[in-house]
Amino acid sequence: MVSVFKPQIEQLAAYKPPLDGRDPARYTLLDFNERTIPVGDHIKQALVDFIHSDRLQMYPAYGDITQQLADYCQVQEPQVMITNGSDHGIELIIRAVGGVGDDAIIPGPTFAIYGQVATVEGMSIVAPDYRKGEGYPVQQVLAAITDRTKIIVAASPNNPCGTAISNEQIAQLAKAAPNAGILVDECYFEYTRTSATALLAQFDNIFITRTFSKTWGLPSLRFGYVLSTANNITRLLAMRGPYDINQLAVVAAKAALEKPEYVDDYIAEVMGQSKPKLEAFLTEHDIEFWPTTANYILTFPPQPEALKQALQAAGILVRPRVDSEGRQGLRITFGTLPQTERLMAAMAEFFAR
Ligand SMILES: Cc1ncc(COP(=O)(O)O)c(C=O)c1O
Numbered sequence: 001m002v003s004v005f006k007p008q009i010e011q012l013a014a015y016k017p018p019l020d021g022r023d024p025a026r027y028t029l030l031d032f033n034e035r036t037i038p039v040g041d042h043i044k045q046a047l048v049d050f051i052h053s054d055r056l057q058m059y060p061a062y063g064d065i066t067q068q069l070a071d072y073c074q075v076q077e078p079q080v081m082i083t084n085g086s087d088h089g090i091e092l093i094i095r096a097v098g099g100v101g102d103d104a105i106i107p108g109p110t111f112a113i114y115g116q117v118a119t120v121e122g123m124s125i126v127a128p129d130y131r132k133g134e135g136y137p138v139q140q141v142l143a144a145i146t147d148r149t150k151i152i153v154a155a156s157p158n159n160p161c162g163t164a165i166s167n168e169q170i171a172q173l174a175k176a177a178p179n180a181g182i183l184v185d186e187c188y189f190e191y192t193r194t195s196a197t198a199l200l201a202q203f204d205n206i207f208i209t210r211t212f213s214k215t216w217g218l219p220s221l222r223f224g225y226v227l228s229t230a231n232n233i234t235r236l237l238a239m240r241g242p243y244d245i246n247q248l249a250v251v252a253a254k255a256a257l258e259k260p261e262y263v264d265d266y267i268a269e270v271m272g273q274s275k276p277k278l279e280a281f282l283t284e285h286d287i288e289f290w291p292t293t294a295n296y297i298l299t300f301p302p303q304p305e306a307l308k309q310a311l312q313a314a315g316i317l318v319r320p321r322v323d324s325e326g327r328q329g330l331r332i333t334f335g336t337l338p339q340t341e342r343l344m345a346a347m348a349e350f351f352a353r
Pocket residue numbers: 032033084085086087088111155157158159185187210211212213219223224
Protein backbone atom coordinates (compact mmCIF):
# COMPACT_ATOMS: atom_id res chain seq x y z
CA MET A 1 0.00 0.00 0.00
CA VAL A 2 1.33 3.46 -0.86
CA SER A 3 1.73 5.72 2.15
CA VAL A 4 2.16 9.46 2.32
CA PHE A 5 3.61 9.25 5.83
CA LYS A 6 7.25 9.62 6.82
CA PRO A 7 8.66 6.10 7.35
CA GLN A 8 9.20 6.66 11.08
CA ILE A 9 5.49 7.45 11.52
CA GLU A 10 4.59 4.17 9.80
CA GLN A 11 6.47 2.42 12.63
CA LEU A 12 4.71 4.30 15.45
CA ALA A 13 1.67 3.18 17.43
CA ALA A 14 -0.58 5.66 19.24
CA TYR A 15 0.21 6.32 22.89
CA LYS A 16 -2.97 5.04 24.51
CA PRO A 17 -3.08 5.47 28.29
CA PRO A 18 -5.68 3.23 29.97
CA LEU A 19 -8.39 5.86 30.41
CA ASP A 20 -11.49 3.67 30.04
CA GLY A 21 -13.72 3.31 33.07
CA ARG A 22 -11.83 5.81 35.26
CA ASP A 23 -14.92 6.84 37.17
CA PRO A 24 -14.04 8.88 40.27
CA ALA A 25 -17.37 7.96 41.83
CA ARG A 26 -16.40 4.30 41.65
CA TYR A 27 -12.63 4.33 42.06
CA THR A 28 -9.88 6.10 43.98
CA LEU A 29 -7.65 7.08 41.09
CA LEU A 30 -4.04 6.40 42.09
CA ASP A 31 -3.03 5.56 38.52
CA PHE A 32 -2.23 8.86 36.74
CA ASN A 33 -0.37 10.96 39.35
CA GLU A 34 -3.25 13.40 39.39
CA ARG A 35 -4.64 15.42 42.27
CA THR A 36 -6.99 12.86 43.81
CA ILE A 37 -9.68 15.30 45.00
CA PRO A 38 -11.58 18.00 43.10
CA VAL A 39 -10.31 21.57 42.79
CA GLY A 40 -11.73 24.41 44.89
CA ASP A 41 -15.02 26.19 44.23
CA HIS A 42 -13.26 29.44 43.24
CA ILE A 43 -11.96 27.72 40.11
CA LYS A 44 -15.32 26.19 39.20
CA GLN A 45 -16.98 29.58 39.76
CA ALA A 46 -14.46 31.36 37.50
CA LEU A 47 -15.26 28.88 34.73
CA VAL A 48 -19.03 29.26 35.18
CA ASP A 49 -18.70 33.06 35.24
CA PHE A 50 -16.68 33.00 32.04
CA ILE A 51 -19.26 30.84 30.29
CA HIS A 52 -22.01 33.26 31.34
CA SER A 53 -20.03 36.27 30.13
CA ASP A 54 -20.97 35.32 26.56
CA ARG A 55 -17.50 35.27 25.12
CA LEU A 56 -17.41 31.67 23.87
CA GLN A 57 -17.95 32.91 20.31
CA MET A 58 -14.71 34.92 20.49
CA TYR A 59 -11.14 33.73 19.94
CA PRO A 60 -9.22 33.44 23.19
CA ALA A 61 -7.48 36.45 24.74
CA TYR A 62 -4.91 35.53 27.34
CA GLY A 63 -4.57 38.83 29.23
CA ASP A 64 -1.74 38.96 31.73
CA ILE A 65 -1.43 35.23 32.42
CA THR A 66 2.25 35.14 31.36
CA GLN A 67 3.01 37.98 33.79
CA GLN A 68 1.17 36.12 36.56
CA LEU A 69 3.21 33.01 35.79
CA ALA A 70 6.45 35.00 35.64
CA ASP A 71 5.72 36.36 39.13
CA TYR A 72 4.91 32.88 40.39
CA CYS A 73 8.13 31.46 38.89
CA GLN A 74 10.29 34.50 39.73
CA VAL A 75 11.45 35.01 36.14
CA GLN A 76 10.87 37.82 33.63
CA GLU A 77 7.66 37.83 31.61
CA PRO A 78 9.42 37.35 28.22
CA GLN A 79 10.85 34.11 29.61
CA VAL A 80 7.41 32.48 29.75
CA MET A 81 5.31 30.85 27.03
CA ILE A 82 1.95 29.24 27.78
CA THR A 83 1.13 25.88 26.19
CA ASN A 84 -1.70 23.40 25.79
CA GLY A 85 -0.50 21.15 28.62
CA SER A 86 3.19 20.47 29.05
CA ASP A 87 3.04 17.82 26.30
CA HIS A 88 2.62 20.74 23.89
CA GLY A 89 5.71 22.52 25.29
CA ILE A 90 7.73 19.30 25.10
CA GLU A 91 6.65 18.84 21.50
CA LEU A 92 7.52 22.39 20.44
CA ILE A 93 10.95 22.24 22.08
CA ILE A 94 11.93 18.91 20.53
CA ARG A 95 10.57 19.89 17.10
CA ALA A 96 12.43 23.21 17.31
CA VAL A 97 15.87 21.73 17.90
CA GLY A 98 16.01 18.22 16.40
CA GLY A 99 15.52 16.50 13.09
CA VAL A 100 16.63 13.65 10.85
CA GLY A 101 20.17 12.50 11.65
CA ASP A 102 20.15 13.97 15.17
CA ASP A 103 20.16 12.13 18.49
CA ALA A 104 17.86 12.60 21.46
CA ILE A 105 19.26 11.31 24.75
CA ILE A 106 16.25 10.18 26.76
CA PRO A 107 17.09 8.16 29.90
CA GLY A 108 14.49 5.46 30.54
CA PRO A 109 12.15 4.19 31.62
CA THR A 110 10.36 7.49 31.23
CA PHE A 111 7.30 9.36 30.05
CA ALA A 112 6.37 8.34 26.47
CA ILE A 113 5.92 11.72 24.81
CA TYR A 114 9.63 12.66 24.52
CA GLY A 115 10.38 9.54 22.48
CA GLN A 116 7.21 9.86 20.43
CA VAL A 117 8.01 13.43 19.32
CA ALA A 118 11.72 12.74 18.73
CA THR A 119 10.80 9.73 16.60
CA VAL A 120 8.30 11.72 14.54
CA GLU A 121 11.04 14.27 13.86
CA GLY A 122 13.30 11.47 12.61
CA MET A 123 15.74 11.61 15.51
CA SER A 124 17.53 8.52 16.88
CA ILE A 125 16.93 7.83 20.53
CA VAL A 126 19.76 7.02 22.90
CA ALA A 127 18.36 5.69 26.18
CA PRO A 128 20.69 5.28 29.18
CA ASP A 129 19.05 3.44 32.09
CA TYR A 130 17.84 4.79 35.39
CA ARG A 131 18.89 2.42 38.19
CA LYS A 132 17.29 2.21 41.59
CA GLY A 133 18.85 4.58 44.12
CA GLU A 134 21.48 5.92 41.69
CA GLY A 135 19.81 9.20 40.74
CA TYR A 136 19.86 10.68 37.23
CA PRO A 137 22.28 8.61 35.09
CA VAL A 138 24.48 11.65 34.51
CA GLN A 139 27.72 9.81 33.66
CA GLN A 140 26.00 7.61 31.07
CA VAL A 141 24.31 10.66 29.55
CA LEU A 142 27.58 12.63 29.42
CA ALA A 143 29.27 9.63 27.78
CA ALA A 144 26.52 9.45 25.14
CA ILE A 145 26.87 13.10 24.01
CA THR A 146 28.16 13.50 20.43
CA ASP A 147 27.95 16.16 17.70
CA ARG A 148 24.61 14.66 16.74
CA THR A 149 23.06 15.22 20.19
CA LYS A 150 20.31 17.81 19.86
CA ILE A 151 18.13 17.12 22.87
CA ILE A 152 18.81 15.74 26.34
CA VAL A 153 15.83 14.99 28.53
CA ALA A 154 16.17 15.61 32.25
CA ALA A 155 12.76 14.94 33.78
CA SER A 156 12.83 16.12 37.36
CA PRO A 157 11.40 14.07 38.90
CA ASN A 158 11.27 11.38 36.26
CA ASN A 159 8.06 9.46 35.65
CA PRO A 160 7.67 6.56 36.60
CA CYS A 161 10.60 6.28 39.01
CA GLY A 162 10.38 9.62 40.88
CA THR A 163 14.12 10.32 40.48
CA ALA A 164 15.19 13.99 40.50
CA ILE A 165 18.22 15.66 38.91
CA SER A 166 20.24 18.34 40.73
CA ASN A 167 20.98 21.77 39.27
CA GLU A 168 24.69 20.87 39.34
CA GLN A 169 23.98 17.92 37.08
CA ILE A 170 21.77 19.99 34.76
CA ALA A 171 24.59 22.54 34.51
CA GLN A 172 27.02 19.72 33.65
CA LEU A 173 24.75 18.63 30.80
CA ALA A 174 24.21 22.18 29.55
CA LYS A 175 27.97 22.78 29.48
CA ALA A 176 28.84 19.43 27.91
CA ALA A 177 26.28 19.80 25.10
CA PRO A 178 26.04 23.53 24.30
CA ASN A 179 24.42 22.77 20.92
CA ALA A 180 21.69 20.63 22.42
CA GLY A 181 18.52 21.68 24.19
CA ILE A 182 18.39 20.45 27.79
CA LEU A 183 14.72 19.69 28.38
CA VAL A 184 14.06 19.90 32.10
CA ASP A 185 10.56 18.55 32.64
CA GLU A 186 9.27 19.98 35.93
CA CYS A 187 5.78 18.53 35.58
CA TYR A 188 5.74 17.75 39.33
CA PHE A 189 7.52 20.95 40.43
CA GLU A 190 5.15 21.88 43.26
CA TYR A 191 5.77 18.53 44.97
CA THR A 192 9.54 19.05 44.99
CA ARG A 193 9.84 22.86 44.95
CA THR A 194 13.24 22.51 43.36
CA SER A 195 13.72 24.10 39.96
CA ALA A 196 16.29 24.81 37.29
CA THR A 197 15.03 28.41 36.86
CA ALA A 198 18.20 29.74 38.54
CA LEU A 199 20.24 28.27 35.67
CA LEU A 200 18.38 30.22 32.97
CA ALA A 201 20.57 33.27 33.59
CA GLN A 202 23.69 31.18 32.99
CA PHE A 203 22.83 28.91 30.06
CA ASP A 204 21.15 29.51 26.70
CA ASN A 205 20.18 25.90 26.11
CA ILE A 206 17.90 25.08 29.05
CA PHE A 207 14.15 24.68 28.53
CA ILE A 208 11.86 24.02 31.49
CA THR A 209 8.35 22.65 31.01
CA ARG A 210 5.67 22.81 33.69
CA THR A 211 1.97 22.11 33.95
CA PHE A 212 -1.31 22.72 35.77
CA SER A 213 -2.19 19.05 35.29
CA LYS A 214 -0.75 17.58 38.47
CA THR A 215 -0.59 19.63 41.67
CA TRP A 216 -3.03 22.24 40.40
CA GLY A 217 -5.59 19.58 39.51
CA LEU A 218 -6.53 20.74 36.01
CA PRO A 219 -5.37 18.06 33.51
CA SER A 220 -8.78 18.08 31.80
CA LEU A 221 -8.31 21.68 30.69
CA ARG A 222 -4.74 21.27 29.32
CA PHE A 223 -2.62 24.13 30.56
CA GLY A 224 1.16 24.24 30.79
CA TYR A 225 4.05 26.61 30.20
CA VAL A 226 7.68 26.77 29.14
CA LEU A 227 10.40 28.78 30.89
CA SER A 228 13.65 29.59 29.10
CA THR A 229 15.69 32.60 27.99
CA ALA A 230 13.70 35.42 26.38
CA ASN A 231 15.37 34.67 23.02
CA ASN A 232 14.40 31.02 23.14
CA ILE A 233 10.82 31.91 24.06
CA THR A 234 10.65 34.30 21.07
CA ARG A 235 11.71 31.42 18.79
CA LEU A 236 9.21 28.99 20.33
CA LEU A 237 6.40 31.54 20.08
CA ALA A 238 7.12 31.76 16.36
CA MET A 239 6.25 28.04 16.14
CA ARG A 240 3.19 28.05 18.42
CA GLY A 241 -0.27 28.89 17.13
CA PRO A 242 -1.85 32.08 18.50
CA TYR A 243 -4.91 30.21 19.84
CA ASP A 244 -3.38 26.88 20.83
CA ILE A 245 -4.41 27.31 24.45
CA ASN A 246 -8.06 27.01 25.34
CA GLN A 247 -9.62 30.12 26.90
CA LEU A 248 -11.20 28.10 29.71
CA ALA A 249 -7.77 26.69 30.62
CA VAL A 250 -6.46 30.24 31.07
CA VAL A 251 -9.52 31.29 33.09
CA ALA A 252 -8.98 28.34 35.44
CA ALA A 253 -5.22 28.86 35.71
CA LYS A 254 -5.69 32.54 36.56
CA ALA A 255 -8.19 31.68 39.29
CA ALA A 256 -5.83 28.98 40.59
CA LEU A 257 -2.86 31.36 40.77
CA GLU A 258 -4.93 33.96 42.59
CA LYS A 259 -5.69 31.52 45.46
CA PRO A 260 -2.99 28.85 45.45
CA GLU A 261 -3.64 27.71 49.06
CA TYR A 262 -5.67 24.73 47.86
CA VAL A 263 -2.48 23.40 46.28
CA ASP A 264 -0.34 23.96 49.38
CA ASP A 265 -2.80 22.16 51.67
CA TYR A 266 -2.97 19.20 49.31
CA ILE A 267 0.81 18.97 48.94
CA ALA A 268 1.27 19.08 52.72
CA GLU A 269 -1.11 16.16 53.18
CA VAL A 270 0.18 14.08 50.26
CA MET A 271 3.91 14.60 50.74
CA GLY A 272 4.01 15.22 54.49
CA GLN A 273 1.64 12.48 55.59
CA SER A 274 0.62 9.98 52.88
CA LYS A 275 4.10 9.54 51.37
CA PRO A 276 5.96 8.61 54.58
CA LYS A 277 3.04 6.41 55.68
CA LEU A 278 2.96 4.39 52.48
CA GLU A 279 6.76 4.13 52.36
CA ALA A 280 6.80 2.79 55.93
CA PHE A 281 4.05 0.32 55.04
CA LEU A 282 5.96 -0.93 52.00
CA THR A 283 9.16 -1.32 54.03
CA GLU A 284 7.28 -3.18 56.75
CA HIS A 285 5.86 -5.58 54.14
CA ASP A 286 9.23 -6.05 52.44
CA ILE A 287 8.03 -4.57 49.17
CA GLU A 288 10.78 -3.08 47.07
CA PHE A 289 10.32 0.53 45.89
CA TRP A 290 12.42 3.25 44.30
CA PRO A 291 13.25 6.36 46.33
CA THR A 292 10.94 9.11 45.06
CA THR A 293 10.68 12.91 45.27
CA ALA A 294 7.29 12.98 43.53
CA ASN A 295 3.63 12.27 44.37
CA TYR A 296 4.02 8.69 43.11
CA ILE A 297 6.15 5.68 43.84
CA LEU A 298 7.40 2.82 41.69
CA THR A 299 6.94 -0.41 43.63
CA PHE A 300 7.80 -4.04 42.93
CA PRO A 301 5.38 -6.27 44.84
CA PRO A 302 5.72 -10.05 44.30
CA GLN A 303 2.56 -10.50 42.19
CA PRO A 304 2.00 -7.10 40.58
CA GLU A 305 -0.83 -8.08 38.23
CA ALA A 306 -2.78 -9.97 40.91
CA LEU A 307 -2.31 -7.06 43.33
CA LYS A 308 -3.46 -4.56 40.71
CA GLN A 309 -6.62 -6.60 40.17
CA ALA A 310 -7.27 -7.00 43.90
CA LEU A 311 -6.92 -3.24 44.35
CA GLN A 312 -9.27 -2.62 41.45
CA ALA A 313 -11.83 -4.95 43.04
CA ALA A 314 -11.42 -2.87 46.22
CA GLY A 315 -12.10 0.33 44.22
CA ILE A 316 -8.52 1.56 43.77
CA LEU A 317 -6.70 1.98 40.44
CA VAL A 318 -2.89 1.84 40.13
CA ARG A 319 -0.72 1.69 37.01
CA PRO A 320 1.59 -1.13 35.83
CA ARG A 321 5.04 0.22 34.88
CA VAL A 322 8.34 -1.53 34.16
CA ASP A 323 11.93 -0.76 35.17
CA SER A 324 14.80 -0.55 32.67
CA GLU A 325 15.17 -4.33 32.71
CA GLY A 326 11.52 -4.84 31.85
CA ARG A 327 10.63 -6.04 35.35
CA GLN A 328 6.96 -5.47 36.06
CA GLY A 329 6.05 -3.11 38.88
CA LEU A 330 3.17 -0.89 39.95
CA ARG A 331 3.31 2.88 40.05
CA ILE A 332 1.11 4.21 42.82
CA THR A 333 0.05 7.85 43.21
CA PHE A 334 0.03 9.22 46.76
CA GLY A 335 -3.45 10.47 47.56
CA THR A 336 -4.97 12.03 50.67
CA LEU A 337 -4.44 10.36 54.03
CA PRO A 338 -7.84 8.56 54.07
CA GLN A 339 -7.20 7.35 50.49
CA THR A 340 -3.75 6.10 51.48
CA GLU A 341 -5.18 4.31 54.50
CA ARG A 342 -7.74 2.59 52.27
CA LEU A 343 -4.97 1.59 49.89
CA MET A 344 -2.84 0.14 52.69
CA ALA A 345 -5.83 -1.79 54.10
CA ALA A 346 -6.56 -3.30 50.67
CA MET A 347 -2.90 -4.18 50.18
CA ALA A 348 -2.64 -5.72 53.65
CA GLU A 349 -5.69 -7.86 52.89
CA PHE A 350 -4.10 -9.05 49.66
CA PHE A 351 -0.80 -9.90 51.36
CA ALA A 352 -2.64 -11.81 54.12
CA ARG A 353 -4.29 -14.13 51.60
C1 LIG B 1 6.95 13.68 33.40
C2 LIG B 1 5.71 14.17 32.75
N1 LIG B 1 5.78 15.18 31.88
C3 LIG B 1 4.68 15.66 31.27
C4 LIG B 1 3.45 15.10 31.48
C5 LIG B 1 2.26 15.64 30.71
O1 LIG B 1 1.61 16.60 31.39
P1 LIG B 1 0.50 17.52 30.72
O2 LIG B 1 -0.81 17.02 31.20
O3 LIG B 1 0.81 18.88 31.20
O4 LIG B 1 0.65 17.43 29.22
C6 LIG B 1 3.32 14.03 32.36
C7 LIG B 1 2.00 13.41 32.59
O5 LIG B 1 1.86 12.37 33.14
C8 LIG B 1 4.49 13.55 33.01
O6 LIG B 1 4.43 12.54 33.88
